[in-house]
Amino acid sequence: MNRIYTKEIRIGNKSIGNFKPIAVQSMTNTDTKDIVSTINQINRLSDLGCDIIRVAVPDEDAAKALRKIKENIDIPLVADIHFNYRLAILAIENGADKIRINPGNIGDRGRVKEIVNVAKEHKIPIRIGVNSGSLDERVLTKYKGKIPEAIVESASEYIKILNDFGFDDIVVSLKSSDVPTTIESYRMFSKKFTYPLHLGVTESGTLWSGTIKSSIGVGTLLSEGIGDTIRISLTADPSEEVKVALQILRSLNLLQRGIEIISCPTCGRCNIDIVGLAEELERNLPTTQKHIKVAIMGCAVNGPGEAKDADIGIAGGHKSALLIKKGIVIGKIPEDRIIETLTEEINNLIKEETEA
Template identity: 50%
Template sequence: MGEKTRMFHRKDTRPVRVGDLTIGGSDEVIIQSMCTTKTADVKATVAEIHRLEEAGCQLVRVTVNNMEAADAVKEIKKQINIPLVSDIHFDHRLALAAIENGIDKVRINPGNIGRRSKVEAVVKACKERGIPIRIGVNAGSLENHLLEKYGYPTPEAMVESALFHIGILEELDFHDIIVSLKASDVPMAIAAYTQAAQAFNYPLHLGITEAGTLFSGTVKSAAGLGALLSMGIGSTMRISLSADPVEEVKVARELLKTFGLITNAATLISCPTCGRLDIDLFSIANEVEAYIANLKVPIKVSVLGCAVNGPGEAREADIGIAGARGEGLLFRYGEMVRKVPEAELLNELKKEIDIIVHEFNRTGEIPGRRQHQERIELAQKQAQAQHS
């Protein structure tokens, strides 16, 4: 077999500063979204960004398609708490105006804004202010010479496009670069990002473009981005949905939790339905999910329908309930704490969650988790000793 091609893991990529964030060079994956408002409408744009911030968005992009939008950047920046990215197409003057007004990152394809002097002007302005550039390759808008060469959008064509734009910036000694290679076709996007991770060490911005509505787009994005995240690819991501952008952030946080790539979010464990259910599991699980949705605490909460498999299935939960007719069980790490009347089950769980959150905010630790991990490690050592 031939030698395996090296692939740059996200933690081995070049760190790029964006405002007060660093993208690349670590295992952290930054969550971003894009405003749906007219950027020149400062009030509406700021209001939407505040909603995104509250949901956990770390970086937000706005379209800068005219000079009014570019001028609005200055006032928007004054009223928000996360870095702001400008989305620029073709007109380098809009990029220069956004930079002048304090933008934190520019999304632009240097090959699409005209003669070299225009590119040099944008790069010079970015260099002077320490502003990075995202090269945004899209399967739907590849250069004509690449379509002629490959006959159709392909992963290879997308990577070649990225390398072309990277080359323009590198010739000008500019290296604060982030790259995206978006396609609506999931296998194509996975292949393009994988090949890009083998071709260069600039951090990658993940996304499946035109993914779809809240339901279908979530499934599509989870399939594509989940595959890439599992390979260590991607330093920032946007879930693109035809929905309220706050939903994009919620899905992104949930996806990152799945891979253990986020440490300030609560996780809900709930069981599927079966004939043993004696409580209204759906409504309880939904209410608990809403209760913990905005917690910036890495608590694991379990809501299970019965006591047969429940505690064992959720032995990693910091707190959980298993329902039964008349009464249910409150448990931690698979061990029963006490029995609770069915009518009080939900309120008791919320009280326990509040206690854990309070203790975490006070001490920086989830109460009981360290001891639980120590018990696991001891049990594993004992098992290994018995079978060695």
């Protein structure tokens, strides 16, 4: 797919835009003032494949905690600010690599200018975060609702405010909890501006429903070449956000790292517990920068053929399975050793990559 050009923006040690790899983001759910818990969660998310992390900054203590947090993580740190311009300034001064604000709830232009001046001094970008749930009443009245035109106009106005103060190091998000509204808002915006876009369906829901909504919304936009960084907003542990985001990127062939499982739907021909095997393996996958495809197939109809396209896989038989590596059958294993054997083979593939 052809990606749409956007300007390059630097966030700490990561760049987005200008056709750079799409960055995966998440947000901590720890109390930012609890420095140890926040650092531990960030590093766990980083190990899973999170590229950029955002933390809530509701007060001065949280803003000051950023300095120590930043010293103990390896990925860019974004401060999420609402209402209080002083917190934005304090967050920048304590090492935030980017801040996320909604200029409409910061207050008058003078306060926005103060934030901009400090961001310029520290050479960090600002994400303008526009949500359909917090649109200005004037815009809502003009458009008679939370429609894409209203969202894009709000973003345009906020961009102009920053541009008026000589600031153009901008990332933009235009989120709604409604999937079609989200998609159309990003489409409209990308035709008018070249700022890098942070994609997401806001407040998308639980792990199950939110994954579906986000996959449709974010996946549709990515397939059209729109988007530079993504966050899957789930009512779930942040690790699930990272896993879903990575899987969306893999599904669109936009990511070539990590372990991808392909498994068949169960049917009456299956004589092994394909559901249990696939779920157990997925729960216990190691992390890796290598792209490894693992096939778990239930029977001899499509199993051997599908498994041959994987790096390692099995095709089920009667309480047993053929073990297939790089398209070649290398053995037969009983059902109770399938997980153990696949895990060992995956670790061997990871080790081969490390030693290469």
